[in-house]
Amino acid sequence: MHTFWGSVDGTLLRLDPEEIPHALKVLRLQPGDALHVLDGSGNRYTGTVTRAHKKEVIAEVQETLYDFGAVSGHLHLAIAPTKNVDRMHFFLEKAVEMGIHEVTPLVSFHSERRHWNAERAVRVMKAACTQSHKGKLPVLHPLQSLEDLIKQTDATRIRACMATCLEAPKESWVEILKAQPERPALLCIGPEGDFSLAEWEHAQQAGFQHVHLGAHRLRTETAGLYAVAAFAQRGL
Amino acid sequence: MHTFWGSVDGTLLRLDPEEIPHALKVLRLQPGDALHVLDGSGNRYTGTVTRAHKKEVIAEVQETLYDFGAVSGHLHLAIAPTKNVDRMHFFLEKAVEMGIHEVTPLVSFHSERRHWNAERAVRVMKAACTQSHKGKLPVLHPLQSLEDLIKQTDATRIRACMATCLEAPKESWVEILKAQPERPALLCIGPEGDFSLAEWEHAQQAGFQHVHLGAHRLRTETAGLYAVAAFAQRGL
Structure with missing residues (x-):
């Protein structure tokens, strides 16, 4: 499953605009496809694509993994x-x-x-x-x-x-x-x-x-x- | 003092050909100048330039430092x-x-x-x-x-x-x-x-x-x- 950077709003995932060309043209992402999304917060969201358009790619959150790959200490x-x-x-x-x-x-x-x-x-x-x-x-x-x-x-x-x-x-x-x-x-x-x-x-x-x-x-x-x-x- | 790669033959140091343009054109090395030479053996030679020509740069060894920067273990x-x-x-x-x-x-x-x-x-x-x-x-x-x-x-x-x-x-x-x-x-x-x-x-x-x-x-x-x-x- 591919991982993209994006933002999350409730249960809605939205890929970052710079991720869209690669997601659509190279990986040919389509509605129904599963993906991982990172938003930099520490969570990893697993979602299903609901809209795959060159202006926006939207997915619905299925699962959230907290502290994904967290590193102890600082x-x-x-x-x-x-x-x-x-x-x-x-x-x-x-x-x-x-x-x-x-x-x-x-x-x-x-x-x-x-x-x-x-x-x-x-x-x-x-x-x-x-x-x-x-x-x-x-x-x-x-x-x-x-x-x-x-x-x-x-x-x-x-x-x-x-x-x-x-x-x-x-x-x-x-x-x-x-x-x-x-x-x-x-x-x-x-x-x-x-x-x-x-x-x-x-x-x-x-x-x-x-x-x-x-x-x-x-x-x-x-x-x-x-x-x-x-x-x-x-x-x- | 600048360091160059070269080879040593007795007390004669000879800069590697690829070092010569930089040594002559940028650093303007001339007879009488002091330099360091490495030959990869572990020694660092300090020498004085005796000939500075675009075809060869030669120096005379003044001092040899053994095990220069040697790293213990393997x-x-x-x-x-x-x-x-x-x-x-x-x-x-x-x-x-x-x-x-x-x-x-x-x-x-x-x-x-x-x-x-x-x-x-x-x-x-x-x-x-x-x-x-x-x-x-x-x-x-x-x-x-x-x-x-x-x-x-x-x-x-x-x-x-x-x-x-x-x-x-x-x-x-x-x-x-x-x-x-x-x-x-x-x-x-x-x-x-x-x-x-x-x-x-x-x-x-x-x-x-x-x-x-x-x-x-x-x-x-x-x-x-x-x-x-x-x-x-x-x-x-």
Whole structure:
């Protein structure tokens, strides 16, 4: 059975307009066909098509599965988008597959990319949800400055961390996750040129913890993948 | 100081021909300039340019650093290349950054891709070595059938594993690595359609262990990244 993105209103499912050409022309969906619909809430609806028109595809809910593919814990990654946006999309796709909950594209002092197409990123994330059987679309925040992110973070409530290559005492991100696997965690990953010393000091004053991501020099998006994999493996 | 790929003959360093245009036209390398050279052996040579010509760039070794960026343990991933080759290149780049030692592109029953441009893959791996400061180029084997790989594997000597979604008892790849972090490990990751039951049975008879990669449905290349990250984090 095929899975589509859409919205739900009572027992009525409505496919997203961008899903319709594929649903009708490639999969030849017709009234009476069964389908799955995700709306990003965490539910997966099973329905039967009642109307299949190029302007709208409607289905009637037959069954609702709650917390479809839910991932326990809470990981929020704030990451500076790379100059090459494909690398960031690849990261997002993999991060969703491995179970991230929240992403903030970050602008910091050394950022090379200061604009960001959120719509394309959401499309990538939705496709990854469909592919990896997850009903909950991770939160994608708008592009934000590190300063604003720090201001909004309550480091007494969540485990707030910053990964840098700066010379200063650090703990292992992997060990931090293992020590408290259920505690919500935020990790900031800087741009190609790393966070500046002033940025780290600012974060430190706000209660952020300095972390390392192992022995290797990792690109920004590889650091992100490493961090999400550690989260996925923290309780295993 | 810039790093280039090349070969060494006594105290003579010779840049690879494909490095020359960039070295001369972009970086404007001239006699007397200092450079680093990697030859994939694990050494990093520091040298001084003695000849900078469009047909050859030669330098004299000043210093040799052994085991540059060496990664302890030994991880060999045998992975079925994806239909979209960009995904495989992205995987290779990240795998090198995170410290893989050996890669075998695999052809199995459900493989969609049965040809493979090894030259392009090596270029990706070399660039990842340069970027992540590793002197040893991981071994990239030619495309191989699963059958041949199984035949050549001595499962009494190395920890040989196969990851599948088949219904059969499995152990956690993460736990296996943690239990014996120093033992060389081989992991087989199948194509989009997974390994077949017959393939798993064949591997099992040869002493392979059945493993899982956590709770999520992962694409082939994401499974590869997850497996390499687990290796990088096994002893942390």
